[in-house]
Amino acid sequence: MNRKKLFTVGLLSVLVLFSAFAGGQQSESTEPVIVAPGPFGKYSPPIEVTAFKITKDQMSFQPGEDLNNNIWAKLYEEELGVKVNYVWTVADAQAQNKVNVQIAAADLPDISTVGPVQFKSLYESGMIQDLTQAWDEYASPLVKQIFEEEDGGVALGQVSIDGKLYGIPKTRENLDAVPLIYIRADWLENLGLAVPRTIDELEAAARAFAFDDPDGNGEDDTLGISFTGNLNDPIGGMNGLFMGFGAYPYLNGAKEVWLNDPSSGEVISASVQPEVRQTLETLSRWYEEGILDREFATRDLVKISELASNGKLGIVYAEHWFQWMWPMPMAIINVPEAEWITIEIPTVDGSPAEVVLPGSLDSTVYVANSSMKNPEVLVKMLNLYVKQLSQSSPDYAEDYHVITKEDGEKFITWHYGLVQSGTVGNAYGTGRIQEWYKHRNTDYHQHETAWVADMIDQIRKHIGDHEEPGDNMWNWTTWMWGNPEGAYSINLKLKDEGRTFVNAYLGVDTETMADRISSLASMREEVFTRIIMGGQPISAFDTYVQDWYKLGGEKILGEINDL
């Protein structure tokens, strides 16, 4: 499969030329272009646009409905006079393969949903068009407020090239990337330990978990702390530990993290800073002493969840959704006495941690084929999506988010939308749950959205103040996530206290970056892993720093700082 991918990417560049010809031939049409002024103006007569859809497992349709006939399709038709014709669909797990082939064959519909790398190659081959004018003219005030003011133009900047907008970015709450620690409170209690606030306390806890039989079963069957061999995963990644040292080499989804150096005002690379060296030294000592799981290099996300779920592992660095990472939901069935809690990442000196976050682009860009006559349709669809689903919109309509049938069956309707945006997010959901916690009222079904009301139901069932209490694992997972000390509450707390900052460079890859950043990243993985596992002394880090600058890092920094 990998070979196929490589092959596809290779061909992609060869076909750039070809596609330019293909594109040129199609656009020779003299039909008049129908216009519909205003952010929500309706096309009359209606126009048809083609698109493809990346489907998700949890996307299901009510009887009699399908992708071309559902609540969103009707909305596009009735409000905008736009009939969307989905020419093909593909499941998200397989989407990259399929989309790459389609791009290489220059066979794309009017609107495409692509990733950042595909976006760049589409731009370079001239297959997509400039949306700057469409954006200026058609974006609704609410959309402009969200994208230009609240987000500060970050996501738009990620899909702009030379100041021109070439796609509509799908945004997300970057707050989701805050690393936390999931820890077994019952183990801490058994061993008489306090909740760790510093790295030293964390080390003490991990040491006790590894060697002092925290579950009291008389067997040496527990691990201290473990990570995935990838070092940079959202579950079991090392980014949270590094951040506790004030080091930021890792950020899920980023090949390299860039920081603003306050003294010089320049952008610097995070992975070559002295704090990284300190963290690596600690990790390699942990590995040697057996506090760090000796087999961490072979672990992946699923394995980490298995170990935690089965009571073998009591400390996991993870993002806020760890309780849903299968088989973690089974934790309360497998080990009924397990009491998991989430805590902030500890720091070296016990001061509140600061974390780095990715940009607000959710690795999805909506682009308009260069032959598309009404590229403003993308902007209008975004207007509509934000109008129906943004929590700050007066027109918020639950049915466009999720429809719950009388028998409890749910249809997540927002998946049907074509141009989407991070609107009803986790921050909103947790905020509402905490609002409920303050009063513990029972009339929440009337004024909360069905999604939030449902979560409150589950939480009430878990804490036992519901008519039908029960420790269903899904109730537990929601409680873990939403309770006032729970996973997402910590994310919100960090945000409220201003302890988050964003990766300093988020633009499209610079020339040398596109060329070198992957090899620099794999060099980093190799060196770091070897240092941690004792294969190389810590001085290897100094060599790494020199190599990093020499092998392109210097040039990349120059390019970024010249922008």
Next chain:
Amino acid sequence: MNIRDSKAEALFKKINTVFLCIVAVLCVLPLVHVLALSFSSSRAAGAGIVTLWPKEFTLEAYNYAIGRSQFWRSMGISLSRILVGLPVNMVLTVLTAYPLYMYSRSFKARNFYAWFFFITILFNGGLVPTYMVVSMTGIRDTLWALILPTAVPVFNIILLLNFFRRLPKEISESAYMDGASHLRILFQIFIPLSKPALATLILFVFVFHWNSWFDGLIYMNSSENYPLQTYLQNIVVARDFEMYSSATAEELKALAEVSDRTTKAAQIFIAAFPILIIYPYLQKHFVKGIVVGSIKG
């Protein structure tokens, strides 16, 4: 066999037997593990305590798999692919192998055609051009997109023509002298004599069609038309966990619900079943197909 083995030879044979047994066991173990998983409760599977024997035996996973309409749809597409694709492949293989089995003194353009076919083994159009041909001929999103691009299996043709060459020349020559046409020689002499080879090729083609998944992914417009292996690839593929990072709580819960190992295992096993059935029947020919070739009385 009457010759007694030297000590070294005996030792070699013993080690060889042990070694091959280990290899065989290694081949079977994953399948046994999947089978055990499919019969275990999802709790036991999630806890990672299932190895080679089902824990907390249940048929729930099979109930689930059988209840998925897309599974059966895809199974149907795979079966029709074989029903159409197998005859197409076999007919073209036989019809191409026969003229090419001759030497260029009796069929002048033989070498040209042989190279014409052979060169496609060394060089092919590649993924994207092939895709474009399929797309522009208008067979995309139809069963033909899965069958026609691989309708002429050149490797199989070479196997068969070599098999034909090893048949005693005297038979076809005498038939020719008696006035038999080429078609008659092919259908009444060669094909009956080549049963072992043909059975082997049928097995190859069957397995090829059954196991292909990538063409289903790129040529089909919607997952409803995926053949079985493409469908399975979708459910068992390692997911890109980056996308979880930006999922909402409700999506994450839904994702957790579908990542159940036991149902995956059940579906994998049902999908492997037809091959498991067909192998023993064709296997005896398979052995002969490779060994037979010398002139018999």
